Amino acid sequence: MRVYLDNNATTIVDPSVYTEMIPYFCEMYGNPNSLHEFGSETHPALRCAMDRLYAGIGADDNDDIVVTSCATESINWVIKGIYFEHIFNGDKNHIITSEVEHPAVIQACRFWKA
Numbered sequence: 001m002r003v004y005l006d007n008n009a010t011t012i013v014d015p016s017v018y019t020e021m022i023p024y025f026c027e028m029y030g031n032p033n034s035l036h037e038f039g040s041e042t043h044p045a046l047r048c049a050m051d052r053l054y055a056g057i058g059a060d061d062n063d064d065i066v067v068t069s070c071a072t073e074s075i076n077w078v079i080k081g082i083y084f085e086h087i088f089n090g091d092k093n094h095i096i097t098s099e100v101e102h103p104a105v106i107q108a109c110r111f112w113k114a
Helices: 015-026 043-057 071-087 103-113
Strands: none
Touching: 071 103
16 A cells, blocks of 8 residues: 655545546647637636636635646745735845745745845
């Protein structure tokens, strides 16, 4: 029996999610934001998924949800947002972090330090 203890990095896909996603892995994999039919045929499924996400977390239509591909992208999104909102415009002049942070946090902070 295998025991995997690093579920912060990745985790198994729920079987019901996998089953629902099968058509989008190999058959309907077009970009849902494309103007051509191959992409646009997937747009209703994406819209349904976003509606489920909003409902699942109790978000309102006026709320903004940013879906990212990974923790590193999310971390960069937040740190860059803090930088441009508070440091770039002069409200604040530093971000405090520690060496025990996720490597993406440290790298993003070092990028702004340079």
